[in-house]
Amino acid sequence: xxxxxxxxxxxxxxxxxxxxxxxxxxxxxxxxxxxxxxxxxxxxxxxxxxxxxxxxxxxxxxxxxxxxxxxxxxxxxxxxxxxxxxxxxxxxxxxxxxxxxxxxxxxxxxxxxxxxxxxxxxxxxxxxxxxxxxxxxxxxxxxxxxxxxxxxxxxxxxxxxxxxxxxxxxxxxxxxxxxxxxxxxxxxxxxxxxxxxxxxxxxxxxxxxxxxxxxxxxxxxxxxxxxxxxxxxxxxxxxxxxxxxxxxxxxxxxxxxxxxxxxxxxxxxxxxxxxxxxxxxxxxxxxxxxxxxxxxxxxxxxxxxxxxxxxxxxxxxxxxxxxxxxxxxxxxxxxxxxxxxxxxxxxxxxxxxxxxxxxxxxxxxxxxxxxxxxxxxxxxxxxxxxxxxxxxxxxxxxxxxxxxxxxxxxxxxxxxxxxxxxxxxxxxxxxxxxxxxxxxxxx
Amino acid sequence: xxxxxxxxxxxxxxxxxxxxxxxxxxxxxxxxxxxxxxxxxxxxxxxxxxxxxxxxxxxxxxxxxxxxxxxxxxxxxxxxxxxxxxxxxxxxxxxxxxxxxxxxxxxxxxxxxxxxxxxxxxxxxxxxxxxxxxxxxxxxxxxxxxxxxxxxxxxxxxxxxxxxxxxxxxxxxxxxxxxxxxxxxxxxxxxxxxxxxxxxxxxxxxxxxxxxxxxxxxxxxxxxxxxxxxxxxxxxxxxxxxxxxxxxxxxxxxxxxxxxxxxxxxxxxxxxxxxxxxxxxxxxxxxxxxxxxxxxxxxxxxxxxxxxxxxxxxxxxxxxxxxxxxxxxxxxxxxxxxxxxxxxxxxxxxxxxxxxxxxxxxxxxxxxxxxxxxxxxxxxxxxxxxxxxxxxxxxxxxxxxxxxxxxxxxxxxxxxxxxxxxxxxxxxxxxxx
Numbered sequence: 001x002x003x004x005x006x007x008x009x010x011x012x013x014x015x016x017x018x019x020x021x022x023x024x025x026x027x028x029x030x031x032x033x034x035x036x037x038x039x040x041x042x043x044x045x046x047x048x049x050x051x052x053x054x055x056x057x058x059x060x061x062x063x064x065x066x067x068x069x070x071x072x073x074x075x076x077x078x079x080x081x082x083x084x085x086x087x088x089x090x091x092x093x094x095x096x097x098x099x100x101x102x103x104x105x106x107x108x109x110x111x112x113x114x115x116x117x118x119x120x121x122x123x124x125x126x127x128x129x130x131x132x133x134x135x136x137x138x139x140x141x142x143x144x145x146x147x148x149x150x151x152x153x154x155x156x157x158x159x160x161x162x163x164x165x166x167x168x169x170x171x172x173x174x175x176x177x178x179x180x181x182x183x184x185x186x187x188x189x190x191x192x193x194x195x196x197x198x199x200x201x202x203x204x205x206x207x208x209x210x211x212x213x214x215x216x217x218x219x220x221x222x223x224x225x226x227x228x229x230x231x232x233x234x235x236x237x238x239x240x241x242x243x244x245x246x247x248x249x250x251x252x253x254x255x256x257x258x259x260x261x262x263x264x265x266x267x268x269x270x271x272x273x274x275x276x277x278x279x280x281x282x283x284x285x286x287x288x289x290x291x292x293x294x295x296x297x298x299x300x301x302x303x304x305x306x307x308x309x310x311x312x313x314x315x316x317x318x319x320x321x322x323x324x325x326x327x328x329x330x331x332x333x334x335x336x337x338x339x340x341x342x343x344x345x346x347x348x349x350x351x352x353x354x355x356x357x358x359x360x361x362x363x364x365x366x367x368x369x370x371x372x373x374x375x376x377x378x379x380x381x382x383x384x385x386x387x388x389x390x391x392x393x394x395x396x397x398x399x400x401x402x403x404x405x406x407x408x409x410x411x412x413x414x415x416x417x418x419x420x421x422x423x424x425x426x427x428x429x430x431x432x433x434x435x436x437x438x439x440x441x442x443x
Numbered sequence: 444x445x446x447x448x449x450x451x452x453x454x455x456x457x458x459x460x461x462x463x464x465x466x467x468x469x470x471x472x473x474x475x476x477x478x479x480x481x482x483x484x485x486x487x488x489x490x491x492x493x494x495x496x497x498x499x500x501x502x503x504x505x506x507x508x509x510x511x512x513x514x515x516x517x518x519x520x521x522x523x524x525x526x527x528x529x530x531x532x533x534x535x536x537x538x539x540x541x542x543x544x545x546x547x548x549x550x551x552x553x554x555x556x557x558x559x560x561x562x563x564x565x566x567x568x569x570x571x572x573x574x575x576x577x578x579x580x581x582x583x584x585x586x587x588x589x590x591x592x593x594x595x596x597x598x599x600x601x602x603x604x605x606x607x608x609x610x611x612x613x614x615x616x617x618x619x620x621x622x623x624x625x626x627x628x629x630x631x632x633x634x635x636x637x638x639x640x641x642x643x644x645x646x647x648x649x650x651x652x653x654x655x656x657x658x659x660x661x662x663x664x665x666x667x668x669x670x671x672x673x674x675x676x677x678x679x680x681x682x683x684x685x686x687x688x689x690x691x692x693x694x695x696x697x698x699x700x701x702x703x704x705x706x707x708x709x710x711x712x713x714x715x716x717x718x719x720x721x722x723x724x725x726x727x728x729x730x731x732x733x734x735x736x737x738x739x740x741x742x743x744x745x746x747x748x749x750x751x752x753x754x755x756x757x758x759x760x761x762x763x764x765x766x767x768x769x770x771x772x773x774x775x776x777x778x779x780x781x782x783x784x785x786x787x788x789x790x791x792x793x794x795x796x797x798x799x800x801x802x803x804x805x806x807x808x809x810x811x812x813x814x815x816x817x818x819x820x821x822x823x824x825x826x827x828x829x830x831x832x833x834x835x836x837x838x839x840x841x842x843x844x845x846x847x848x849x850x851x852x853x854x855x856x857x858x859x860x861x862x863x864x865x866x867x868x869x870x871x872x873x874x875x876x
Contacts, residue, residue: 041484042814074732083732083742090733091800093807112811142745149700150748150768154598259698261592297518297529306582307526313585336585367533374536374555380485381815 021386024216025400028223030232031204035390035400036219037211039383045212046384047119048108049127050391052207053200055180056102056173056241056325064180065196067100068144068188073107074098075136077129082136085122092118102174103324104395110384113213120226127201127230130194137190145186148179156257160436167251167432168268171242172325202233207394211387244270244326247430258439264314264334265345270430273323274393276402282321283409284421285329290368291360291418292352293317293331298364301333304351311339311347324396329425341435356422360415372410464813466823466833469658471665477650478823478833479661482816486556488654491820492549492669493828495647496678499545499615505634506615507622511580511587512638513543518579521568525579528565537562539569545616546680546758547828548642553817556655563668570643571671575635584627591621598702598768598869605694606704606764606867610687615680616760644675651823653816683760689862691778691876694869701774701870702766705781707863709754709761710854712829718842719850720754720858725801726793726851727784727859728752728765733804735788735797739780740767746777763858775874778866789859792852806840 022038055066076082089096094111107126109119152158162177169175179185208227210219247270274282293316296302301315314334320327331352335344379386393403467479498509517532517539518525532539537554550570554562594600604619611617621627648669652661685708710720721729728736728751736750752765769777813819813836826835868875 041482042811044811044814086732087800090730090804091807093804093809093811095808110811112807139743139745143741143748146700146746146769146773147748149770153699154702154768259596261596262589295529295533297526298533303526310582313582313589334589337588363530367530371533371536377485377487377555378553381487381489381817 021380023390023400023404026220028203028228030228030230032223032227033207033394034219034223035207035209035387035394036214036216037209037383037387037390038214038216039211039380039386040213043113043213044110045113045116045210045214046108046110046387047116047123048106048209048211048387048391049123050104050106050207050209050395051200052103052205052239052395053105053196054101054103054395055176055178057200057239058173058176058196061184062188062192062196063176064144064178064185065188065192066105067179068141068185069193069196070098070100070105070107071140071144072132072136072193073126073130075140076131076133077125078131079125079129080122082133085126088118088122094119100178102178104392106391116210116214116219117222117226120222124226124230127203127206127227130197130201132190132193134190137188137193141185141188144179145182148182148185151179152177153182156255156259157436159257160255160434163253163255164266164268164432164434167253168270168328170244170247172244173241174325199233200236202236203227203230204232205236207391209387209391211383239324241325250428251432253432253434254437255434256437256439260436260438262334263341263435263437264332265341265348265433265435266330266332267345267348267431267433268328268330269425269427270326271319271329271425273325273327273396274321274398274402274406276398279402279406279409280413280417281421281424283406283413284417285319285425286321286410287360287365287368287413287418288422288425289317289319289329291364292355294368298367300355301331301348301351305333305347309347311336312344315348322392322396322398341437345433345435352426356419356426359419362415365415369411372407376407464819464836466836467658468833469652469661469665471662471670473666473670475645475648475650475665475669477652477661477665478827479651479656479658480653480816480819480823481657482653483655485816486655487816488554488556488559488652488656489816489820490550490552490554491651491817491824492552493649493824494548494642494644495546495649495828496642497544497546497548498618498620499680500641500678501615501618501622501638503613503615504626505622505630505638506618506626507587507620508630508634508638509543509548509642510620510622511584511627511630512575512635512642513541513548514583514587515575515579515635516541516573516639517569518583519574519576521572521574523568524574524576528569531565535562535565537565539566543620543642545620549824551817551821559656563664567668567671570669573635573639575632575639577632580630580632580635584630587621587627588624591619591624591627594619594621596696598696598698598700601694601696602702602704602867602869605692605869606706606865609692609865609867610685610706610762611683611760612686614683614759616683616757640673640675641678643672645669645672646675646677648672649824649827651820651827653820653823680757680759685760687863687865689860689864691866691868693872693875694867695871696869698870699770700768701771701868701872702768703774703778703866703868704764704766705778705864705866706755706762706764707860707865709756709763710858711761712756716850716854716858719846719854722798722801722805722843722846723788723793723851723855723858724752724754724763725805726797727788729754730801730804733800735784736765736767736781739784740777744776744780746773746780750777750781771871772873774868774870774872778868778875782861782864785859785864786861788855789861790856792855793848795848798846798848798851802843802846805843809840809843
């Protein structure tokens with residue numbers, strides 16, 4: 001409903017793929033990467049600046065600082081008054097926004113294509129010129145507290161998912177919510193924000209993605225003019241995060257809240273993500289999620305549990321293929337009325353066990369391939385989402401070449417690949433199983 | 444420096460950004476009308492269909508019938524049961540979306556040029572010959588009952604339902620789309636066929652098509668897809684007696700953040716004052732960070748993550764509606780500010796600078812809407828649904844620019860009624876009575 005300042009959750013499923021896009025990429029002398037995606041159907045451009053920093057790059061005790069800084073980036077700079085950037089975008093008929101995830105923070109404007117230079121001028125100004133006032137900290141921190149109230153504290157399902165992630169990741173910062181824990185948000189201050197800003201906001205830590213009615217040469221000239229003069233940060237360090245130790249024990253959680261109306265069971269497994277030059281296992285896991293829990297009517301879990309046995313009103317499987325570090329493979333079952341959570345979990349386990357014996361149905365495999373191929377065509381209708389795909393990938397350890405190889409890698413997946421990936425990922429010791437219940441354990 | 448550039452950019456604005464879409468009206472041999480934008484550069488077609496009439500036509504004891512019917516329409520049709528239908532759709536990689544609202548049912552389809560005839564044949568069976576099998580009905584009904592149960596504990600849904608009941612009393616507008624647990628439990632296959640015949644009729648049909656298809660191809664396609672629909676009749680929604688009065692209604696719900704809906708009587712879309720009201724709302728709370736309420740409640744004081752206002756125009760009722768959410772110990776302050784700003788704008792109006800900024804935004808944003816086949820198809824149907832002429836697009840910004848400061852402030856003085864604002868607050872607000 002309120003569009004300003006999204007927090008982006010883990011991007012699930014992998015249906016968005018490379019189509020017949022006209023993509024050009026280059027790097028400025030100061031280390032800033034630039035990707036241009038052309039679409040000349042409408043006189044519109046989306047200008048997005050991605051930073052290779054997200055909540056998982058925060059230090060212990062300062063959770064939420066990446067997202068808090070994103071809010072503060074709309075305040076004054078040495079050439080812009082507080083709020084002037086958004087006001088200027090609006091005065092030009094455009095819209096602007098920003099979003100923070102575990103691995104990236106991004107700022108974008110969608111405007112008429114001939115306003116691109118103005119957008120770059122303003123975005124460049126806030127890359128290194130932010131000028132915060134103490135009053136900004138107080139009011140905007142309260143806004144973030146209300147954002148957490150709205151997204152998380154008022155939603156028992158969101159609180160439950162936060163607890164699940166904290167159990168899944170024992171040592172990696174993916175276990176800490178993007179928006180931050182409330183008690184740490186309340187203590188974030190000016191020094192925290194500016195330290196984070198100075199460390200990570202620099203051209204050699206940024207990727208500019210320009211998508212729309214533009215020519216690559218013109219984008220290059222404008223980027224050089226507006227961003228080219230900003231010096232690289234020589235002290236930028238590699239993204240060296242704490243990693244997971246061997247996970248040796250399955251974890252189980254029950255979460256009770258009187259505001260829960262519909263109980264359910266969910267399970268996550270630690271899973272490998274797409275790595276540069278090594279995306280085969282991730283591609284197989286995209287199929288596995290589709291086969292097990294993609295479409296309710298035709299997936300393994302849906303057909304068996306929603307249609308044949310009618311013990312569930314919803315089932316699903318999802319996989320976050322694009323991630324800098326280890327990601328998750330998730331299953332969910334929402335039981336039908338009168339079915340206990342234990343029975344629902346047992347039914348899910350039984351269907352998965354049967355699938356591990358029988359493997360995928362060839363016709364299902366063909367349908368998924370067809371849909372992946374079609375998605376290359378459909379995706380060309382939305383140049384903004386094509387640009388986002390590149391921005392996300394480049395902040396999450398992939399290259400332009402990896403993004404462009406992905407559709408062919410998906411088309412080459414075999415049934416044996418899927419079963420090998422399934423054996424790898426369904427390791428009980430790396431799993432977290434959660435029951436969401438209403439108060440008193442009533443199911 | 445930026446200020447200087449801004450002025451320069453403003454000057455070119457009116458001459459550069461224009462919506463570059465050419466709309467044709469196509470009438471099929473069988474007499475079905477559609478608006479078409481040919482866009483052959485990507486080999487697929489986006490098709491948007493709307494039927495005027497929706498859940499507000501459900502009989503009182505059948506609340507939720509249209510919603511359940513809409514959920515069932517692709518759960519089996521013709522020779523195909525639900526699973527066979529889904530498999531066929533996946534083989535073709537076509538996507539069909541069905542949705543229903545109080546006064547409209549919509550179908551959003553997307554299909555590849557390479558198998559367009561098969562995709563349309565499949566969609567045709569869903570529109571003309573749905574099965575409404577009992578097992579599918581029971582399965583989807585269980586999902587809807589779960590949604591109803593969840594909404595009953597969700598602060599936003601509770602606020603919305605409470606507000607609608609206070610505004611509309613026993614009128615169908617007060618009913619939720621999904622219906623009640625009792626009415627949904629009692630729905631039968633016969634009710635599904637009745638709802639289908641009530642809503643999917645030629646009399647109330649609007650079609651928008653954008654993509655890799657020509658006008659010559661579209662005519663016969665429309666007849667094959669929609670020609671066998673019954674002619675039907677225009678459904679009429681009974682008149683509303685708005686019962687809303689100024690005040691505060693608190694719904695107790697143990698949750699940390701209170702959710703408030705507020706509003707009063709609004710303005711009809713056909714009213715000559717609609718454009719001034721549209722600009723007024725934009726300045727008050729309609730355009731995010733740039734609106735007065737956001738500046739006062741969010742930017743200056745950090746009392747909320749989001750506050751907004753909207754003009755709601757239905758066939759038989761209109762509202763100025765707003766929403767805000769704040770922690771239980773801060774919602775009273777947010778509500779006080781809304782009242783103060785509402786009264787201030789009613790009394791003093793907006794400034795010339797605010798009006799100029801709103802016009803710049805709205806006129807500049809308009810051509811940027813026409814981006815993407817699916818988006819444009821939706822706009823084409825929306826224009827027809829509102830009765831706008833096919834050549835409306837180039838003239839729309841002139842209507843915005845023609846609004847004067849006197850117009851907006853005259854409308855503010857009668858449209859914004861601080862004493863009649865009713866607040867529905869769900870949560871455990873402190874200091875409110």
